[in-house]
């Protein structure tokens with residue numbers, strides 16, 4: 001005979017959504033099932049972007065400073081899978097709106113509507129994309145980030161179809177962005193890039209990291225300085241907003257000046273819409289972390305990072321917006337306050353170049369150590 005269950009009131013832990021079998025009590029959540037990945041640029045968090053996964057992981061995956069997709073295999077997702085994910089999102093949005101109407105809330109996406117739906121479908125508590133999707137709807141459903149590391153590598157036709165479908169299902173969308181590798185952009189034809197742009201992809205986030213060829217080889221970026229220029233310029237020519245990320249401190253003390261000056265040279269040649277600073281941080285498990293521990297490379301102090309930043313900015317000749325978001329740009333001024341704006345629109349060059357250089361000089365006078373890094 002079965003013993004009485006003393007813990008009867010404790011809800012069972014459901015299986016992961018990927019393991020849900022037809023006919024189980026979890027079946028009812030299937031119509032809302034979609035994938036979402038982990039990584040997105042900081043600015044896409046601040047604008048509450050929908051995180052929509054068109055591919056899985058990174059097709060390159062060799063960079064010696066990066067741990068994002070290590071151990072994970074790159075996978076293209078089929079057009080059918082992508083469509084099913086977007087259909088699931090549309091069903092979720094529609095059901096939330098219908099509940100809101102029933103509640104007399106006029107179809108607004110509200111917490112009340114979410115609570116009612118979660119009461120009906122408690123499995124949504126374990127859905128790893130529901131909270132993100134709900135917040136996106138609450139924020140007006142305006143911006144989307146296509147994951148993962150280089151979805152521009154998809155067949156042009158498949159990417160265009162998926163973008164068109166997304167824009168049709170969610171007409172509230174104002175901006176769609178994704179990560180892209182310079183080399184992939186250089187390899188695609190200009191006609192293909194223009195067609196993708198016209199299908200509704202607005203902005204590309206490129207990991208430039210550095211414009212120095214020796215450092216690019218050291219970090220195994222798989223692209224030369226000229227390749228960065230070719231890819232970035234082609235993306236600009238195709239009509240994309242281009243956002244280039246570089247890493248102060250990436251070359252350590254050994255390469256700081258070449259890193260600063262060649263990065264300025266390459267960025268000046270591209271003249272992208274945005275230049276974003278993401279100071280280097282050695283991540284345990286990466287080759288660069290090992291090199292530092294073995295004394296082969298020496299990290300810059302916060303002051304040395306600022307000095308490198310100053311050299312780069314002085315040599316920079318662009319009309320871009322130069323930005324320092326919350327991902328590690330935490331230098332402090334002599335009063336102990338944040339030195340540089342974390343705003344996603346940053347400093348407009350050339351108008352605000354002098355202002356930025358003055359701020360950096362202030363930071364160089366400061367004895368305050370930056371606070372711990374945040375990467376949210």
Ligand code: SF4
Nearest residue numbers: 058061062063066149
């Ligand atoms: S291309 Fe980007 S995601 Fe891929 S390994 Fe390099 S830094 Fe990481």
